[in-house]
Amino acid sequence: MSDTTEKEPQPRRRQARGERRIAQLLQAAAQVFCTTGYTAASTNAIAREAGVSPGTLYQFFPNKEAIAIELGDRLMHEMREAYGEALAPVDPATPLEEAIGSAVDRFMAFNTDHPVFFALMHGPDIPGRMAEAHAQLHTTVIGRIEALLGSLMPDATPADVSRTAHVCLGVYKAGLELVLSHEGAERAAYVQETKDVLIRYLEPLTGRRVGNPAVD
Amino acid sequence: MSDTTEKEPQPRRRQARGERRIAQLLQAAAQVFCTTGYTAASTNAIAREAGVSPGTLYQFFPNKEAIAIELGDRLMHEMREAYGEALAPVDPATPLEEAIGSAVDRFMAFNTDHPVFFALMHGPDIPGRMAEAHAQLHTTVIGRIEALLGSLMPDATPADVSRTAHVCLGVYKAGLELVLSHEGAERAAYVQETKDVLIRYLEPLTGRRVGNPAVD
Amino acid sequence: MSDTTEKEPQPRRRQARGERRIAQLLQAAAQVFCTTGYTAASTNAIAREAGVSPGTLYQFFPNKEAIAIELGDRLMHEMREAYGEALAPVDPATPLEEAIGSAVDRFMAFNTDHPVFFALMHGPDIPGRMAEAHAQLHTTVIGRIEALLGSLMPDATPADVSRTAHVCLGVYKAGLELVLSHEGAERAAYVQETKDVLIRYLEPLTGRRVGNPAVD
Amino acid sequence: MSDTTEKEPQPRRRQARGERRIAQLLQAAAQVFCTTGYTAASTNAIAREAGVSPGTLYQFFPNKEAIAIELGDRLMHEMREAYGEALAPVDPATPLEEAIGSAVDRFMAFNTDHPVFFALMHGPDIPGRMAEAHAQLHTTVIGRIEALLGSLMPDATPADVSRTAHVCLGVYKAGLELVLSHEGAERAAYVQETKDVLIRYLEPLTGRRVGNPAVD
């Protein structure tokens, strides 16, 4: 269902090229961010990677941060499209193990396919000082996790839910870093470890027992 | 927060002066790394912070990375001196909860007192591409954790132990980031969460139950 | 005895070279400002003209404006040193013609020797929007003229004196522009015209008549 | 004039539209020149201000300078249309005071209504090096003033007349700058001062006396 050939005679023919350039630039930026990190990435390097002149880059983005923001936005969008359900509140009937396992699998798959995501989450190298792009991504993701947890921790205060969400995200990012830096069986093993950490962490919080209909 | 009134009345050996300079520079570097992050830190800024000229800095360190390496080394050394026992193999009789709790407390205390440590662990912003300083620190720390875990997982393969160590470090770093970015009660809460994550993660691996001599 | 901080009045040996460089850079800046105007002058061009690298320029000046400011300051200083009397309140006994004639001669001489002065007065091309350097110069000069006029217009309000000062400066600058763009006899003629304009303008304001002790 | 259905190889329609575009662009250019000055004005900014694309601008003007030239031309034209008489040789019977007063009033009014004029006269920031547009404007204006003065200084040499014209223009520009940078009563006061300067300057040159049916 691509829009390459037939009918689109209407509003902007000009922007077709522009759209393409933007995509191209974002892809190049992703590449460069992954390779050198956000802080060290230079706009000239991005332009070079995209095979265009610096001026062209600035025709579409006012600065480096804007590139990261747009990249993050698109990533979030794509994620939502592809794995929307993974972010939806979980059916309480679903065993925790399964819920987490599938969520981690999905996110890991996405992050493995889009390693920039990690580079952006990682942030601009300044601990505690998150810039726009990063902050935006972070806020969105945390929100999603909070929503998820909300259905698992019905009795917890919002502050607790938020804290738990932050811990989960932190654990996930830590796991992701390990996953991304390994391959094959070892990578799979790290995926499993990440799941285990999360499952065991959340299990008591939810008042459920894995594989046990137990109560407290 | 630099030199206020420093008057050494005694004649020092040249080494002594050099040592003082180095300490001065490292302290300045720590400050700057924390403030701006490693990537964005400039050697000129470090020299300025130390109150010396750029030339002087390069008299003691061949480049920026060397500063980070030396800083990491000293940090490790200091850590070992101060909390050596926390890194020593644990008495199997110690309950896991207690062992982890005390280790996390010690490390968190150290990292809170020396925020550079985190900045260095965080690495030069290049995911997957750890530079010297980082790699060295990392290797040392991982080694320590492996040693620790070794006594807790006597039946595991080295690969498993190593993997578990990496996961623990990752979890710890994630927790540390959260701890450092909060204060007061919230910070304490995050410390506790970090412990919980680790405890619950390691508990089944060790074949023990917290406070329970029971077995699976 | 080593060189621990002794606050003896010789804090700079190093700065000898630096001082020279600064003078060199200011001279180059003067040259470039004259040639291309302040707005169009580039710091790289100034550095090139001075025969140094851009970095060197920025070791001494934080930006282009600072160069202009320092240049203006030095110019004012030099002017005061060389022609201080021309700026001092005039002996009321001095005939207006003579007072103005000598003041214009002195200033014209100075401005002819230091054409940058004009370029700086001319300002950054944006009417009404004077930047630091310009504003500073302007304020100082206006102040001088007001002082001069004060003794010639004892009965005028400060607002009138200020207005008259602005007009005089404007006339002088206009004359200077013409003087600088001509040479030889024509230049001399323009100097004379400038004097004439000012004399005739100020004459009735002072309640005196040139060469006439006569009527009102 | 704005018809559509026509099959001429050279329809006037084009011209009409082109004229409108040009006017649009010139107006935008005027706005931008006034706001940022000629040197700092960017063609992209002009195009944006005019609501067209950069390419369109270059369809009508080969470069930035050409815009300024055309703007100057139109301004001169408009001026001539509106205040033609002010530029015409003066009836020798007219008292100088009145002649100058009315001329200054007219020009000031025009310049106040069209502040670009000043921005253009001010020139491209390069003292002594007037670019095309500026030079053209300047030459035209000087010519007018020479014509004016011709009738007032019948006995002077052309060189003298030219010199006087330049001085008058300089004085006028200086006055204009002051006028434009003030408002209300103060502005009016500066207008009067400008007149006074010119009147007193020209009075003896013309061999007439203000308010006097003078003698030659």
Next chain:
DNA sequence: GATGAATGAGGATTCATTCAT
């Protein structure tokens, strides 16, 4: 050993101008 000067490549960004559609 210490200093401050010097370097020059590189970074982000802008802009007059041209080109393809």
Next chain:
DNA sequence: TATGAATGAATCCTCATTCAT
């Protein structure tokens, strides 16, 4: 014509590093 994309040199400025004193 009009458009918006494209260019690339030029702008200001920074920084790791080296040099002369």
